[in-house]
Amino acid sequence: MKPKTPTTDLNVADFTMVIEDLTRILIRLPSIEKLSFTTLSVLHTLSRKSPMRLTELTATEQVTQSAITQLVTRLERDGLVERRPDPNDGRVVQVHITVLGANVIDSRRLDRMAQLSKFIEGLTLEEKRTISSAIPALRRLVELGNDS
Template sequence: MRLVREVSTVGDLSSTAASVLSQLARMGPSRITDMAHVAGISQPAMSQLVGRLEHEGLVTRAVDGDDRRGVLVAISDPGRAVIGARRAQRAAIFDEALGRLDESDRSRIAAALPALDRLVEAVLEP
């Protein structure tokens, strides 16, 4: 994970901000309290982060249709573009690095990918 964070520089986002945008892209609009819980930060810290992301145009806020007292945060089109650019950047870096490995190493990595996918799914399951 450290390597992924280090090679993802598009948008000049902190790892927490990038994680929040990715979460919103995957899960859809969310309440700040739920987002803070998932990110493992306080609700006031998440409110500040959302404020910065909103100021940068990467997220939007809207009144929750089910509970008019609540606010839902959603990723914006520019936010999706940043997340997409970060993914493309990582893919290009890893593709170039894989090209420097010999065929047997690439084969072993390819064979491990299904198990790694299952591991990621197990970690992300609520």
């Protein structure tokens, strides 16, 4: 039997397909909070980068200005975000996530963690260690994606 040699090349196609499949699973995990994907995406973005201008949200969420305005209006009505004047420019409005909005994201994350833990139980110790050792590189990949 030939010993396994560590590979230094990353097969981007395989990596992309695995990330897409994992993302699909994560998005479709059952949740108590039944909100649209775009709504959750805006809340998640704001949970990391609040406050943001509407124009910034339009760019990050890749929707029209009209769509983001309608969505923020609905989220504000539901108490998940609030609009406040920009302290540096009174003509500009910033969108802030509220405690209730942050709680939605936190509860969904905890729920996903509990459900993923069940899947992780099916992995070998070596597989768990491999995933664990990849986390710093995956974080760096996220940083690079956020910078672009």
